[in-house]
Amino acid sequence: MAYITIDEKKCKSCYLCINACPKKTIKVGEKTGKTGEKVAEFVDSGQCIGCKSCALVCPDLAITGVYR
Amino acid sequence: MQQVFKIPDSLKKNTEYTFCPGCGHGVAVRLLCQAIDDFNLRENAICMVGVGCTAFLYHFLDIDALECPHGRATAEGTGVKRINPDKFVFTYQGDGDYAAIGMTESMYAGIRGENLTTICVNNTNYGMTGGQMGPTTLIGQVTTTTPYGRDEKLNGYPVKIAEQVAQYKGTAFSARVSLDSVPNIIKAQAAIKKACEVQIKKLGYGFVEILSPCPTNWKMTPEQANEHIRENMMKEYPLGVFKDVTGEMK
Numbered sequence: 459m460a461y462i463t464i465d466e467k468k469c470k471s472c473y474l475c476i477n478a479c480p481k482k483t484i485k486v487g488e489k490t491g492k493t494g495e496k497v498a499e500f501v502d503s504g505q506c507i508g509c510k511s512c513a514l515v516c517p518d519l520a521i522t523g524v525y526r
Numbered sequence: 527m528q529q530v531f532k533i534p535d536s537l538k539k540n541t542e543y544t545f546c547p548g549c550g551h552g553v554a555v556r557l558l559c560q561a562i563d564d565f566n567l568r569e570n571a572i573c574m575v576g577v578g579c580t581a582f583l584y585h586f587l588d589i590d591a592l593e594c595p596h597g598r599a600t601a602e603g604t605g606v607k608r609i610n611p612d613k614f615v616f617t618y619q620g621d622g623d624y625a626a627i628g629m630t631e632s633m634y635a636g637i638r639g640e641n642l643t644t645i646c647v648n649n650t651n652y653g654m655t656g657g658q659m660g661p662t663t664l665i666g667q668v669t670t671t672t673p674y675g676r677d678e679k680l681n682g683y684p685v686k687i688a689e690q691v692a693q694y695k696g697t698a699f700s701a702r703v704s705l706d707s708v709p710n711i712i713k714a715q716a717a718i719k720k721a722c723e724v725q726i727k728k729l730g731y732g733f734v735e736i737l738s739p740c741p742t743n744w745k746m747t748p749e750q751a752n753e754h755i756r757e758n759m760m761k762e763y764p765l766g767v768f769k770d771v772t773g774e775m776k
Binding site for chain 2 (some may be wrong): 467472474478492508514515516517521522523524525526
């Protein structure tokens with residue numbers, strides 16, 4: 459199944475990827491990022507279709523790869 | 527399993543942007559680097575960096591760059607391109623840089639038909655210095671220097687850059703794109719590629735204006751800022767291709 463990789467060090471918690479994902483496979487995670495907010499986290503539930511929407515909207519290169 | 531998205535090679539390894547959360551510059555830089563990778567121009571490109579938040583660009587790019595005086599990126603780019611006609615020269619500027627301080631230089635790049643590519647990021651204020659009114663600030667928009675909103679009687683009307691550049695004969699490509707949603711980002715990618723292509727084919731001046739969110743100075747969340755682009759900015763600045771001499775994009 460398709461999946462994405464998120465670099466937590468780069469995530470600035472803008473959550474644009476969460477809103478862009480058509481399958482809602484990204485959620486607000488547990489870890490705290492460099493801005494002091496919770497970073498985005500990928501939920502590998504087998505729903506991801508590898509559409510790249512999250513990677514296209516991510517303004518901080520935090521989504522480092524989309525695999526399908 | 528195949529990698530369908532990766533960070534462009536033109537960006538330095540392990541680049542971390544220093545832009546604010548949700549800033550459109552990050553996407554614009556990535557799209558630009560993607561276009562440079564697609565045409566395999568990394569070794570041959572020279573970047574003219576404007577002033578403002580765009581000035582961070584040379585920290586992120588693995589490309590030769592020149593830091594230009596305020597507004598004069600196209601003027602400096604003209605010199606670099608005329609001496610090195612085989613190099614790919616592009617400028618990366620903001621709206622305050624391009625359309626206020628550097629209005630004359632910018633317009634004359636189009637009038638002379640210089641073989642340059644310009645990416646102009648329009649976020650309707652001077653983002654780096656604290657969100658003052660810029661030439662593209664919308665009527666009624668509150669900034670630090672227009673606390674009661676921009677008044678057209680006092681401050682004049684917003685500058686429409688892409689339409690203005692499109693009217694010159696030397697311009698080969700002029701378009702306005704937006705970074706508010708996934709479909710618009712894909713269109714922005716195509717427009718940036720086209721602006722690079724007209725320079726490679728020596729057709730004239732290639733220009734792309736990008737409507738970009740500035741959540742920090744607009745005092746909005748990143749998602750609200752994208753909504754603001756759709757609701758308010760696109761009414762004043764309609765998206766589209768205003769000139770394309772190749773006739774391939776509409």
